[in-house]
Amino acid sequence: MAARAYWQGQIRLALVSIPVEIYPATRSGAAISFRQIHEPTGKPISYEKIVQGVGPVDRDEILKGFEISKGNYVLLEEEEIEAVKIESRKTLELVQFVEADAIDVLYYEKPYFVVPADDLAEEAYAVLRDALRQTKKVGLGQLSVRGREQLVSLKPCGRGLVLEVLRYADEVTRAQTYFRNLPDDKADADLLDLATTIIEKKTAPFKPEEFHDRYVDALQRLIEKKKKARGKRIIEDVEEPASAKGGNVIDLMAALKKSVGDGGKASPTKKAPVKATAAKPRTPAKRKSA
Incomplete structure (x- = not known):
């Protein structure tokens, strides 16, 4: 099935308009999703839209509301929201x-x-595309999609163009918020030399296909073991590497030297054997007498 366009419209550069379609460049990777289960019955939990004192309500009875004060709302119908039109809904103008x-x-x-x-x-x-590549510039503009106007950049990518959604300034926390109290001292020259040696040894072309989500792999193994365990709990005890927190400069120097000697490779951690223990039966809570 053909991919569905995220946005359709035109890119405007001065008096030139270019009809385009925009498609997601990324997709969700492997993931494991869990359902919430009611333990006594083994049935999945579902949620209903309810009004306190009224009960469940039909979807066509629901409006969107903006709270202007405690308990007071401005109500908007979907047609009213859809009728809000700004130029960037259909036109991405490159303004800078x-x-x-x-x-x-x-x-x-x-x-x-x-x-x-x-x-x-x-x-x-x-x-x-070629003008952006020749000038080594990135175009900036805004487009409106799915309920908000987004700041975007446009740049060449191979034979095509890539648009990247950007965060607005008020959505980005200033680095100084977290870094202002860090010392401004320069690193020790000997330690720096060892660290750069390790980096150089571990430098290689970026091959994203060599990386994957190991946590998902571990969850899949757990699920398979749980299927075979028939009610037993499965607890994997993995030895974590010792924390370097609190180490002094001598410890850091020794660790860096050892890393250089090992070719910059981290020592593999040994996995402890998997323990399978019988699940403890739950004792139901006693009801209080009225």
């Missing part, structure tokens, strides 16, 4: 261009692929 490295990494949120909507748009699309 900046150096490619001028945007702090903290502002980047999510990438999307941008493709021309039809054959007629391909020439203007290619001109914009």
